[in-house]
Amino acid sequence: MNKNKNLVLIGFLGVVAVALGAFGAHGLKALLTPAEMNTFETGIHYHFYHTFAILAAAILTKNRASKPLNIAIILFSVGILLFSGSLYLLACREILGIESWTFLGPITPLGGVCFIGGWAMFIVKGLKN
Numbered sequence: 001m002n003k004n005k006n007l008v009l010i011g012f013l014g015v016v017a018v019a020l021g022a023f024g025a026h027g028l029k030a031l032l033t034p035a036e037m038n039t040f041e042t043g044i045h046y047h048f049y050h051t052f053a054i055l056a057a058a059i060l061t062k063n064r065a066s067k068p069l070n071i072a073i074i075l076f077s078v079g080i081l082l083f084s085g086s087l088y089l090l091a092c093r094e095i096l097g098i099e100s101w102t103f104l105g106p107i108t109p110l111g112g113v114c115f116i117g118g119w120a121m122f123i124v125k126g127l128k129n
Helices: 003-030 034-060 067-096 105-128
Strands: none
Touching: 003 034, 003 067, 034 067, 034 105, 067 105
16 A cells, blocks of 8 residues: 555544544533443554554555555455444444434444454464564
8 A cells, every 4th residue: 555545544543543532522521321332442442543553554554565454454444444433333323213223233233343453464474574
């Protein structure tokens, strides 16, 4: 992946994580149950963790392209979208009027599998060296 695109991706994901975290803490706290708030916060935590993982992968590919780390960046990005995104929607489904969206629950583990795959790409990279 292009280095500038990585930087834009990292910046975008970081901005969204901070904005959603602030929105959750200040705008949603009174609207969500403690369990829903916990779900939302879990989405924020994993969003941040994997934004930092993308940053680490981008730093490691700074001087030399790496197919496994580029795949990791893609998997982490998709994982954030599926895992964190589905948790945000699950936590807010009553507010958003999407209680009938039963497909959201099964999407969360798919995002988790993407996260696992991304971390596995670090192993692949390490074994290739």
